[in-house]
Amino acid sequence: MADKEMNRTIVCIKPVPDPKHWNKVSMDPDTQTLRREGIPGIINPLDKHALEAALSIRDAHGGEVVLLSMAPPFAAPILREGLAMGADRAILLSDPVFAGSDTLATAHILAAGCRWIGEFDLVLCGNMTIDGSTAQVCSQLAELLDLPNVMHVTGLDRQAGDKMTITQKIEHGHVRLEAKPPIVISVRKELNKPRYTSFTGILAAESKTIDVLSNKELGVDPNHVGLNGSPTKMAGLELREFKRARERVGGSPEEIVQALLEKIHRYGII
Amino acid sequence: MDFKFSEREEMLRKAVREFAENEIPPKMEAMEETGEFPMELLKPMAEVGITGILTPAEYGGVGLGYVARTIVLEELGRVCGAMPMALQVHHMGCAVINDFGTDAQKEKYLVPLAKGETMGCVAVTDPTGGSDVVGMKTSAELKGDKYILNGRKCFITNSHTSNYWVVIAKTAEGAKGLSAFIVDKEAPGAKLGRKENKFGLRGANTGELAFDNCEVPKENLLGQEGGGLAVAIKTISETGRTGMAATALGILTAVYEEAGKFATERVLYGKPISTLQAIQFYMAEIYTQLEICRLLCYRASWLKDQGMRCDNEGAMAKYYTCEAAVNAAKKAIEIHGSYGIMKEYAVQRLLRDAVVTVPSGGTAEIAKVVLARAALAPFKK
Ligand SMILES: Cc1cc2nc3c(=O)[nH]c(=O)nc-3n(C[C@H](O)[C@H](O)[C@H](O)COP(=O)(O)OP(=O)(O)OC[C@H]3O[C@@H](n4cnc5c(N)ncnc54)[C@H](O)[C@@H]3O)c2cc1C
Numbered sequence: 001m002a003d004k005e006m007n008r009t010i011v012c013i014k015p016v017p018d019p020k021h022w023n024k025v026s027m028d029p030d031t032q033t034l035r036r037e038g039i040p041g042i043i044n045p046l047d048k049h050a051l052e053a054a055l056s057i058r059d060a061h062g063g064e065v066v067l068l069s070m071a072p073p074f075a076a077p078i079l080r081e082g083l084a085m086g087a088d089r090a091i092l093l094s095d096p097v098f099a100g101s102d103t104l105a106t107a108h109i110l111a112a113g114c115r116w117i118g119e120f121d122l123v124l125c126g127n128m129t130i131d132g133s134t135a136q137v138c139s140q141l142a143e144l145l146d147l148p149n150v151m152h153v154t155g156l157d158r159q160a161g162d163k164m165t166i167t168q169k170i171e172h173g174h175v176r177l178e179a180k181p182p183i184v185i186s187v188r189k190e191l192n193k194p195r196y197t198s199f200t201g202i203l204a205a206e207s208k209t210i211d212v213l214s215n216k217e218l219g220v221d222p223n224h225v226g227l228n229g230s231p232t233k234m235a236g237l238e239l240r241e242f243k244r245a246r247e248r249v250g251g252s253p254e255e256i257v258q259a260l261l262e263k264i265h266r267y268g269i270i
Numbered sequence: 271m272d273f274k275f276s277e278r279e280e281m282l283r284k285a286v287r288e289f290a291e292n293e294i295p296p297k298m299e300a301m302e303e304t305g306e307f308p309m310e311l312l313k314p315m316a317e318v319g320i321t322g323i324l325t326p327a328e329y330g331g332v333g334l335g336y337v338a339r340t341i342v343l344e345e346l347g348r349v350c351g352a353m354p355m356a357l358q359v360h361h362m363g364c365a366v367i368n369d370f371g372t373d374a375q376k377e378k379y380l381v382p383l384a385k386g387e388t389m390g391c392v393a394v395t396d397p398t399g400g401s402d403v404v405g406m407k408t409s410a411e412l413k414g415d416k417y418i419l420n421g422r423k424c425f426i427t428n429s430h431t432s433n434y435w436v437v438i439a440k441t442a443e444g445a446k447g448l449s450a451f452i453v454d455k456e457a458p459g460a461k462l463g464r465k466e467n468k469f470g471l472r473g474a475n476t477g478e479l480a481f482d483n484c485e486v487p488k489e490n491l492l493g494q495e496g497g498g499l500a501v502a503i504k505t506i507s508e509t510g511r512t513g514m515a516a517t518a519l520g521i522l523t524a525v526y527e528e529a530g531k532f533a534t535e536r537v538l539y540g541k542p543i544s545t546l547q548a549i550q551f552y553m554a555e556i557y558t559q560l561e562i563c564r565l566l567c568y569r570a571s572w573l574k575d576q577g578m579r580c581d582n583e584g585a586m587a588k589y590y591t592c593e594a595a596v597n598a599a600k601k602a603i604e605i606h607g608s609y610g611i612m613k614e615y616a617v618q619r620l621l622r623d624a625v626v627t628v629p630s631g632g633t634a635e636i637a638k639v640v641l642a643r644a645a646l647a648p649f650k651k
Binding site for chain 2: 205
């Protein structure tokens with residue numbers, strides 16, 4: 001990579017409601033949307049693994065780590081946390097017209113963000129978010145950027161001179177791939193252990209910039225963003241009640257044990 | 271007046287909480303069982319900035335001050351009280367060298383403390399003099415270019431996890447006869463005594479130090495000869511009391527959370543017990559105590575950060591918060607019924623931990639001796 005000016009990694013991060021407070025999430029029965037007021041946000045956990053990967057590549061080879069997020073303006077403190085972990089700067093894509101974007105619209109907006117940033121080697125994402133769990137954005141983003149995409153990444157080794165080795169988890173094993181940047185990668189948690197935010201990191205983050213861009217700067221086709229640009233329409237949202245199931249098993253002790261064993265296997269408990 | 275934490279302080283709290291919640295619980299069973307401090311966490315804590323929170327950047331720390339330190343200790347204590355106990359004394363060890371050390375002493379002893387290579391330790395208490403500091407027997411006598419120390423220190427936090435100790439010893443009789451020394455644990459005649467078997471804060475190491483004609487180089491005198499009482503008082507009243515208060519505050523926070531969780535989960539008569547007014551009143555009391563203690567603790571730390579006197583406020587925060595933690599833990603156990611005294615539930619540990627904070631760093635009675643002086647000063651004839 002010595003031949004390159006800049007080894008830039010873009011890390012897409014999404015602010016999500018802290019799962020520790022999910023008991024406070026309720027549903028608005030009229031609008032069928034989730035009420036999230038008062039629930040603190042965190043960086044989507046898998047995105048932290050993506051950020052850790054970016055930071056360790058930068059620490060080893062130099063370059064720049066840029067955070068990219070599409071979120072309302074109140075998400076800025078969450079980006080600040082990513083900066084405190086060690087990212088160099090952050091871009092927040094925020095515009096009322098983005099509201100209601102599904103994964104495809106989000107990918108359009110993020111792709112515009114990537115282009116706005118300019119040249120880059122890598123785009124890293126978490127494999128999925130804990131609130132949406134679609135695992136679609138990363139591939140859609142790669143497609144829109146016309147770049148190769150590897151998902152389910154559990155190993156990432158960036159060597160000198162435009163080469164990298166990627167380990168991808170598949171159903172019954174792993175695939176080792178060789179790739180050349182630029183590339184879009186989404187990671188699993190097995191990839192690494194994200195570093196803790198240090199106090200020096202928190203201090204350093206105070207003087208790092210968060211650029212907030214609206215669609216004026218990004219110029220995404222309005223037909224591709226927000227509810228308008230979202231082919232996915234939610235048909236309905238319902239609250240599931242979890243109740244303990246009860247079943248009485250009868251018979252002789254041997255029969256009961258047999259029946260229990262069967263159930264234990266059937267429900268995949270062991 | 272402004273009671274809000276800054277964005278920086280909020281981030282600090284979040285960072286410590288994440289570290290504490292992930293890293294400490296896996297160690298706690300062993301800590302309870304063996305009474306050993308998890309030394310393997312020292313380096314990771316140093317990387318976060320916990321060990322060097324008070325130490326200036328030029329000596330390897332982050333120098334964020336006392337409010338930040340109280341946040342750190344409270345968050346650690348919310349997960350496990352033994353952690354801030356050990357860390358707060360570690361910070362005392364840092365502060366005493368930073369306040370009284372020469373540049374050479376700071377370079378040699380402060381840097382490894384901030385970097386988490388060893389733990390800070392301040393040994394004042396003698397078997398013959400806890401509250402009565404001047405009544406200590408441990409002595410130091412200058413012979414040539416060395417001080418020769420003889421005596422014993424007891425109830426010393428980080429005694430066995432520290433490579434060097436700040437020791438207060440007698441160089442002459444009376445209040446002006448105490449002096450402070452940095453004693454290397456490898457010094458000839460320096461010995462480790464027993465490890466105490468405490469019933470609470472078990473994961474914080476407490477033990478004895480013994481000096482048998484222990485040779486301490488003259489340049490290891492900390493401050494002036496005869497200035498030891500001032501060294502001890504400044505360190506205990508500013509860093510020690512605010513630190514013990516923050517430790518108890520963390521325990522109290524945990525008490526509040528455990529009580530609230532249990533009260534809303536335990537169902538009796540078809541409803542959570544939190545619908546019973548008696549339980550609600552317990553919760554209201556614990557909640558109020560917690561807020562009072564937060565205000566006391568953070569105000570004392572804030573005063574220190576402003577460079578203002580904080581000895582009375584530190585004493586108040588310390589004695590009040592430690593007692594509040596004990597009382598709240600008892601109420602939380604009542605909320606739990608018999609579950610509360612079972613080892614599976616955290617509240618029993620919280621009570622044991624809270625009780626141990628009471629004498630540590632000076633008893634409530636001694637705090638009141640200090641405060642009575644301040645309380646009566648305006649009426650002095
Ligand atoms: C977990 C733990 C950690 C500790 N860590 C350290 C450490 O790192 N370094 C260190 O030097 N020490 C440490 N100590 C010791 C602690 O500071 C002393 O135990 C404390 O100062 C009390 O001294 P003592 O135990 O000798 O009690 P004593 O002084 O014997 O007191 C006995 C009783 O008499 C009361 N009393 C004494 N004097 C007065 C008075 N003038 N007026 C009214 N009542 C009075 C006391 O309040 C107490 O109720 C630690 C103690 C504990 C429990």
